[in-house]
Amino acid sequence: MLNALALAAGEGEAKNPLIPEVYDIIWSIVPFVIILFLFWKIVLPAMRKTLDARAELIEGGIKKAENAQAEADAALEEYKKQLAEARAEAARIREQARIDGTAIITELKEQATVEAARVTASAKAQIEAERQGAIISLRAEVGSLAIDLASGVIGESLSDDKKASAVVDRFLAELEASEKAKADK
Numbered sequence: 001m002l003n004a005l006a007l008a009a010g011e012g013e014a015k016n017p018l019i020p021e022v023y024d025i026i027w028s029i030v031p032f033v034i035i036l037f038l039f040w041k042i043v044l045p046a047m048r049k050t051l052d053a054r055a056e057l058i059e060g061g062i063k064k065a066e067n068a069q070a071e072a073d074a075a076l077e078e079y080k081k082q083l084a085e086a087r088a089e090a091a092r093i094r095e096q097a098r099i100d101g102t103a104i105i106t107e108l109k110e111q112a113t114v115e116a117a118r119v120t121a122s123a124k125a126q127i128e129a130e131r132q133g134a135i136i137s138l139r140a141e142v143g144s145l146a147i148d149l150a151s152g153v154i155g156e157s158l159s160d161d162k163k164a165s166a167v168v169d170r171f172l173a174e175l176e177a178s179e180k181a182k183a184d185k
Contacts, residue, residue, distance in 0.1 A: 143168035 020028075146168055 146171050
């Protein structure tokens with residue numbers, strides 16, 4: 001068998017083992033062209049379609065993210081606006097409460113002043129009534145003492161009520177006149 005190979009090798013020219021035969025090259029080019037054609041018409045469009053779909057999906061995700069970011073920014077601005085409004089409302093309510101508190105305090109002070117004036121007037125009236133009662137009581141007491149004293153000084157009995165009353169009235173009038181004279185000085 002080796003002999004047959006050696007004979008076959010010896011009959012032809014010495015061929016380079018790295019260069020294939022022409023029929024091998026032709027039969028290799030045909031499947032390559034068929035595979036290239038199929039790849040070009042079927043695989044590449046499918047890959048482009050998949051890559052385009054991914055690119056659209058990524059771009060859509062980016063757009064959605066941008067929209068979500070814009071909505072979040074708008075919501076943040078709205079929140080800040082509402083927070084500022086709430087703070088302004090709270091400040092207004094505090095100011096109104098302070099004004100109302102001041103008005104209530106002023107009203108209560110006025111009521112206390114009126115009540116104090118009423119109590120003072122009532123006390124003055126009561127004091128004046130008691131003073132008048134004390135003056136009347138003292139007049140009667142002073143009158144009876146004056147009558148007893150006058151009876152002892154005069155030496156006659158002042159048992160007559162008209163006479164005694166006239167003497168007491170005259171004595172008290174002189175006493176009041178002397179007090180007024182002292183007060184005027």
